[in-house]
Amino acid sequence: MTQLIPPLAQKALSDCAAPPPARVVLRERGQREVFCGLTSIMWLHRKMQDAFFLIVGSRTCAHLMQSAAGVMIFAEPRFATAIIEERDLAGMADINEELNKTVSRLLERRPEIKLLFLVGSCPSEVIKLDLGRAAERLSMTYSPRVRILNYSGSGIETTFTQGEDACLTAMVPELPETDAAELVVVGALADVVEDQFARIFEALGIDNVHFLPSKKAGRLPPVGPNTKFLLAQPWLRDTARTLEARGAKHLPALFPLGAEGTTHWLKAAADAFGVTAERFNAVTEMPRARATRALTRYSDTLAGKSLFCFPDSQLELPLARFLSRELGMKLEEVGTPYLHSVHMAEELALLPADVRISEGQDVDLQLDRCRDARPDVTLCGLGLANPLEQEGLTTKWSIELVFTPIQGYEQCGDLAELFARPLNRRTRLAV
Amino acid sequence: MQLTVWTYEGPPHVGAMRIATAMEGLHYVLHAPQGDTYADLLFTMIERRSKRPPVTYTTFEARDLGSDTAEIFKSAARGAYERFQPQAMIVGASCTAELIQDDPGGLTKALGLPIPVIALELPSYSKKENWGASETFYRLVRGLAAAQPRRPANRLARPVCNVLGPTALGFRHRDDVREITGLLFQLGIDVNVIAPLGATPEDLTRLPAADFNVSLYPEISDVAVRFLEKEFGQPYTKTIPIGVGATNDFIVEVCGLAGIEVPDLSAFASNMPWWSRSVDSNYLTGKRVFIFGDGTHALAAARVAADELAFTVVGLGCYNREFARPVREAATELGLEALITDDYLEVEAAIARLQPELILGTQMERHIAKRLGIPCAVISAPVHVQDFPARYAPQMGFEGANVLFDTWVHPLIMGLEEHLLGMFREDFEFNDSAGASHLGGHGAAEKVADAVAASAQAGEGAIAVLHWAPEAENELKKIPFFVRGKAKRNTEAFARDKHLETITLETLYDAKASYGR
Numbered sequence: 001m002t003q004l005i006p007p008l009a010q011k012a013l014s015d016c017a018a019p020p021p022a023r024v025v026l027r028e029r030g031q032r033e034v035f036c037g038l039t040s041i042m043w044l045h046r047k048m049q050d051a052f053f054l055i056v057g058s059r060t061c062a063h064l065m066q067s068a069a070g071v072m073i074f075a076e077p078r079f080a081t082a083i084i085e086e087r088d089l090a091g092m093a094d095i096n097e098e099l100n101k102t103v104s105r106l107l108e109r110r111p112e113i114k115l116l117f118l119v120g121s122c123p124s125e126v127i128k129l130d131l132g133r134a135a136e137r138l139s140m141t142y143s144p145r146v147r148i149l150n151y152s153g154s155g156i157e158t159t160f161t162q163g164e165d166a167c168l169t170a171m172v173p174e175l176p177e178t179d180a181a182e183l184v185v186v187g188a189l190a191d192v193v194e195d196q197f198a199r200i201f202e203a204l205g206i207d208n209v210h211f212l213p214s215k216k217a218g219r220l221p222p223v224g225p226n227t228k229f230l231l232a233q234p235w236l237r238d239t240a241r242t243l244e245a246r247g248a249k250h251l252p253a254l255f256p257l258g259a260e261g262t263t264h265w266l267k268a269a270a271d272a273f274g275v276t277a278e279r280f281n282a283v284t285e286m287p288r289a290r291a292t293r294a295l296t297r298y299s300d301t302l303a304g305k306s307l308f309c310f311p312d313s314q315l316e317l318p319l320a321r322f323l324s325r326e327l328g329m330k331l332e333e334v335g336t337p338y339l340h341s342v343h344m345a346e347e348l349a350l351l352p353a354d355v356r357i358s359e360g361q362d363v364d365l366q367l368d369r370c371r372d373a374r375p376d377v378t379l380c381g382l383g384l385a386n387p388l389e390q391e392g393l394t395t396k397w398s399i400e401l402v403f404t405p406i407q408g409y410e411q412c413g414d415l416a417e418l419f420a421r422p423l424n425r426r427t428r429l430a431v
Numbered sequence: 432m433q434l435t436v437w438t439y440e441g442p443p444h445v446g447a448m449r450i451a452t453a454m455e456g457l458h459y460v461l462h463a464p465q466g467d468t469y470a471d472l473l474f475t476m477i478e479r480r481s482k483r484p485p486v487t488y489t490t491f492e493a494r495d496l497g498s499d500t501a502e503i504f505k506s507a508a509r510g511a512y513e514r515f516q517p518q519a520m521i522v523g524a525s526c527t528a529e530l531i532q533d534d535p536g537g538l539t540k541a542l543g544l545p546i547p548v549i550a551l552e553l554p555s556y557s558k559k560e561n562w563g564a565s566e567t568f569y570r571l572v573r574g575l576a577a578a579q580p581r582r583p584a585n586r587l588a589r590p591v592c593n594v595l596g597p598t599a600l601g602f603r604h605r606d607d608v609r610e611i612t613g614l615l616f617q618l619g620i621d622v623n624v625i626a627p628l629g630a631t632p633e634d635l636t637r638l639p640a641a642d643f644n645v646s647l648y649p650e651i652s653d654v655a656v657r658f659l660e661k662e663f664g665q666p667y668t669k670t671i672p673i674g675v676g677a678t679n680d681f682i683v684e685v686c687g688l689a690g691i692e693v694p695d696l697s698a699f700a701s702n703m704p705w706w707s708r709s710v711d712s713n714y715l716t717g718k719r720v721f722i723f724g725d726g727t728h729a730l731a732a733a734r735v736a737a738d739e740l741a742f743t744v745v746g747l748g749c750y751n752r753e754f755a756r757p758v759r760e761a762a763t764e765l766g767l768e769a770l771i772t773d774d775y776l777e778v779e780a781a782i783a784r785l786q787p788e789l790i791l792g793t794q795m796e797r798h799i800a801k802r803l804g805i806p807c808a809v810i811s812a813p814v815h816v817q818d819f820p821a822r823y824a825p826q827m828g829f830e831g832a833n834v835l836f837d838t839w840v841h842p843l844i845m846g847l848e849e850h851l852l853g854m855f856r857e858d859f860e861f862n863d864s865a866g867a868s869h870l871g872g873h874g875a876a877e878k879v880a881d882a883v884a885a886s887a888q889a890g891e892g893a894i895a896v897l898h899w900a901p902e903a904e905n906e907l908k909k910i911p912f913f914v915r916g917k918a919k920r921n922t923e924a925f926a927r928d929k930h931l932e933t934i935t936l937e938t939l940y941d942a943k944a945s946y947g948r
Contacts, residue, residue: 008527012560019828025744030488030490030510031468031487031488031489031490031507032468032488032508033471034465034466034468035466035468035469035470036464036465036466036467036469037466038466039466039469046538058442058527058555059435059438059440059441059526060441060442060444060525060526060527060555062435062437062438063441063442063470064436064466064469065475066437066438066471067469067470067473068469068472077436079436080434080435080436081434081435081436082432082433082434082435083432083433083434083435084556084559085432085433085556086554086557088432088556089556093432097434098432099432101432102432106434107435114892122464122466122526123529123530124528125493126530126531127498127530153529154463154466154493155464155465155466155467156465156491156492156493156527157492157493159465159466223844266603284571290768295767295793344917354434364514365508370769371805379819382471382472382475382476383468383469383471383472383476384471384475384479384482384483385475385476386475386476386479387481387482387483388482389481390481390482397676410569413925425712428706
């Protein structure tokens with residue numbers, strides 16, 4: 001346990017340079033115990049303070065939104081559902097006319113809205129309601145006061161965090177043009193993490209750092225051929241592609257989970273912006289040491305323990321890399337709803353060769369494998385956690401990982417603690 | 432198209448899940464896209480169930496549309512049968528699958544499974560959760576019990592009834608069932624089948640063996656018990672045993688249906704009547720209470736509030752239109768207009784306007800109450816994790832009445848404390864903005880109560896804004912926050928009546944004399 005954390009990411013960097021070993025990925029289709037993309041509105045609506053998300057869907061969508069987080073957030077949410085009714089479907093009401101009325105009612109009630117997303121759902125996709133046209137039409141009415149964009153968070157096209165990908169992708173064409181050499185950090189981060197990263201970039205001497213999404217939707221980062229971007233989250237396939245189409249360059253890196261991941265991620269930006277190794281070390285040395293210190297508190301609990309990850313947010317691969325390399329956990333299976341081989345190349349290269357990686361899901365088969373493996377910790381969604389606990393397994397709810405600040409040096413200990421807590425609890429309980 | 436922020440009811444297939452999850456040996460194959468599995472967590476997290484709901488979702492994707500979604504359904508249904516070996520299956524579609532019209536019933540029939548398969552038609556774009564639960568239960572009862580013979584009357588044995596209506600995710604259903612079956616047993620009545628909670632499909636085939644049915648939750652059981660009455664001549668209970676009076680009425684009703692003597696009721700004492708009559712409860716007299724929930728629970732709460740706690744009901748309503756009629760009738764008897772709506776913003780506006788001292792509502796009203804700084808107790812679904820207590824806490828029967836007394840009175844500021852707050856408004860440690868001393872306070876109460884008053888005023892629209900003289904305004908602030916909003920409204924209404932432009936100290940006290948408390 002003395003040297004769990006590599007001194008720096010040099011080792012990781014050289015590992016990445018080698019072509020990743022060919023891996024067999026288990027691909028499954030069947031019942032998926034995952035959320036649809038609408039669920040990412042749960043954090044997006046808090047992140048972008050002048051934006052509003054109007055789901056055009058069914059009662060199921062509305063019910064999902066109030067049940068998914070396990071709590072109702074009654075601080076007037078910045079989302080709502082326009083529920084399609086029988087008369088809309090039967091053609092008794094012109095559905096576009098109804099949508100116009102709904103938007104007008106909403107904007108009257110919430111005059112502070114600057115950016116309105118019309119969010120497509122399974123039913124709106126199936127009836128082929130053209131929300132792109134609707135957004136254009138409504139933009140003409142409400143521009144310039146309100147900008148109206150659209151994307152789909154439907155379950156037939158998106159899984160959970162892919163909703164954020166679709167949302168950001170819809171924003172990319174809105175970003176102003178620039179020729180300046182600037183850095184954009186893409187993916188919603190907790191405010192505290194965003195501020196920490198901003199301070200580190202400043203200390204590194206990288207100016208003009210922008211975050212997408214930012215707290216104000218009106219403050220969009222500019223983008224152009226000299227833009228370089230880091231992905232802060234692993235679920236941004238389409239956003240990255242759209243940014244690249246505008247000439248921006250993706251900086252491949254590990255995701256900023258754990259000390260190793262954070263260092264590698266920051267180093268990718270530092271190298272791209274010509275920061276010297278000395279300066280990089282000087283800036284990151286202290287927080288890196290703090291992160292290492294914070295992790296040692298949990299290494300006794302977690303080292304040698306086995307982990308089984310059900311697919312949920314696409315954070316599973318980076319998490320597994322962090323837990324295996326920095327805390328010595330043994331990986332049984334790492335499931336992900338979707339595996340992006342390019343964005344995940346660095347992560348895959350650092351995972352043990354023998355770990356089973358699965359993409360997609362057939363939940364009953366995966367539960368069989370999990371029961372066979374009897375892992376010490378199972379990372380899974382809320383629908384599975386209590387039933388597995390009842391079977392004697394120790395679980396960690398995966399949704400907590402997207403609602404907690406876990407990225408960056410200062411959060412390494414918190415992230416480890418999330419996995420240590422259920423084990424700790426099991427040890428303490430005598431009932 | 433309806434603009435919704437929060438909903439009182441989920442879609443009808445969630446109602447069907449409440450039936451399937453309540454039962455044993457039944458499996459539900461649901462044609463649904465990815466994401467609809469969110470409904471599992473209602474049961475595993477909110478209700479803390481330790482088993483997954485017995486539901487298989489087909490999880491079709493965009494690329495499957497128009498090609499082989501029907502095949503996906505068939506293989507999911509076949510796979511579910513093989514893996515779970517249920518006694519019976521229900522099959523149906525969620526809102527999205529309803530649009531692609533794959534006919535789950537027909538597809539499953541074609542599989543020729545060796546068990547009863549009941550197809551559900553649950554129109555997602557016009558119906559809601561309670562309707563879905565009721566329809567599912569009715570279809571199961573009809574499908575499984577209809578072919579059975581009726582039990583021959585055997586007057587020598589103890590009378591037998593079924594207890595129908597309790598589901599998964601119901602408000603205190605688990606405890607109500609225990610309370611009511613215990614009561615029935617003490618009365619000398621045996622229980623044949625409790626359903627859907629804990630029943631198997633095989634149990635449902637035995638329903639006709641009972642003499643009568645106890646319909647505990649009409650939202651769920653009404654259609655089924657009407658069918659059983661028509662098909663098997665089984666009468667059913669109409670009284671919902673919530674509160675002491677209703678429980679006594681229920682006892683008389685079931686004894687009548689069972690053909691037995693009504694026993695001496697003093698054996699079934701509840702503490703509630705004495706708790707309510709003891710002088711300590713004097714301060715509860717005329718407390719203004721707003722009641723909202725499902726029709727059945729709202730009606731029951733209104734009776735308990737008025738007759739058993741001597742509260743004044745100032746608002747009564749329900750979110751399920753199917754039960755609007757009796758709620759309207761009850762409201763009329765109380766001199767009120769019922770609020771029938773599933774728009775929580777309308778409910779919030781009504782509460783802000785009425786300024787009640789206590790809200791008896793659902794999880795939604797609890798949030799409204801928090802925002803408005805008004806005490807609240809939950810009496811009905813929709814429910815949250817806090818509404819599934821570890822302890823035994825029925826709503827029904829005599830123990831249920833005890834629970835109602837405790838949970839409704841608890842959020843209020845207690846009698847003597849209320850007086851002290853009225854007398855010494857300006858004590859820096861002990862004042863109304865600190866809230867009830869046994870509740871740890873709700874710091875922002877004063878501000879919130881003022882906001883309520885302001886929003887209530889704003890709601891009155893065109894009426895000219897009255898001017899408050901400074902000394903009257905100061906005096907108003909000496910009135911405890913829990914009645915201040917009401918006092919302000921009354922005074923302003925009084926001033927308008929008298930065509931006064933400025934409210935003085937005199938006006939304030941004139942209004943007080945004119946209105947009473």
